[in-house]
Amino acid sequence: MTALKIIGIILGAVFLWLVLIRVIKHFYHCPAPAFIGRFLDSRWRRWLQSPDKIIERSGIKAGMTVVDLGCGSGAFTTSVARVVGREGKVYAVDIQPAMLKQLERKLSKAENQDIKNIELKQASAYELPFGDNSVDLVYMVTVLPEIPDRSRALREVRRVLKAGGILAVTEFLPDPDYPLPATTIKMGQRAGFVLDDNLGNLWSYTVRFKKPA
Ligand SMILES: C[S@@+](CC[C@H](N)C(=O)[O-])C[C@H]1O[C@@H](n2cnc3c(N)ncnc32)[C@H](O)[C@@H]1O
Structure with a gap:
């Protein structure tokens, strides 16, 4: 089999997967099942979506x-915690306890014992457990x-962000819910955010917004 045929089969399979899951999700809305947490926080994922790149594009300092x-199993949480450092803080929020359990297990590993600045919170994006104007960045x-x-x-994210605070939205094409960058930009602007930057490429991008001062 030629390399071209193999690439064609892989692309076809990805396309069919996306169409099938999008159709199912159109009728039955649910968050990503917790069992995919293992894939989300895998070596493959990190190779495809490097945490360092996401952190840089998001403007995390x-x-x-x-x-x-929507931290899931914490694919990016520990890297972000190391970047914000002792003076910073990461709140890992997810609606599914089963996802947070996976992050808890990750944090209990020996290699993560140096991390002391992550707090896990089970909550919905509709009711974030933070005060008004209290957060520097939401990703x-x-x-x-x-x-x-x-x-x-997005209105809730705006409420908790400080004036000038950042909302960074990253999307990735193999995700069955993937929207085009233009769709994400429109959503953010409609919610009252100002577009700061659009980084990456079509299949893996980060749109950075700012809450107006
Ligand atoms: C596809 S996973 C991505 C997880 C993680 N951000 C990552 O990239 O590995 C989406 C996550 O968003 C969470 N989620 C979905 N709806 C949510 C909501 N309304 N409030 C908070 N979290 C939500 C899901 O439970 C799931 O863990």
Whole structure:
């Protein structure tokens, strides 16, 4: 079999997977099942979506108070915690206890014992457990299109962000909920955010917004 045929088969399979899951999700809305947490936080995922790149594109810096909204099994949480450092804080928020359990297990591993600045919170994006204007940055990796009422979730993100605070939305094409960058930009702007930057490529991008001062 030629390399071209193999690539064609892989692309065809990915396309069919995306169509099938999108059709199912159209009729039956649910968050990503917790069993995919293992894939989300795998070596393969990190190779495809490097945490360092996502952190840089999102504008995450030392000392920030950050919310990992829809953190899942924590694919990016520990790397972010190391970047924000001792002066910073990461709140890992997810609606599914089973996802947070996986992150808890990850944090209990020997290699993560140096991390002391992550707090896990089971909550919905509709009701974030933070005060008004209290957070420097909220990032969402392959989460926003999974939320049925995105406008409501974005309004809530706006509430908790400080003036000038950052919302970073990262999307990734193999995700069955993947939206085009233009769709994400429109959603953010409709919710009252100002577009700061759109980084990456079509299949893996981060749109960065700012809450107006
Ligand atoms: C596809 S996973 C992505 C997880 C993680 N951000 C990552 O990239 O590995 C989407 C996550 O968003 C969470 N989620 C979906 N709807 C949510 C909501 N309304 N509030 C909070 N979390 C939600 C799901 O439970 C799931 O863990």
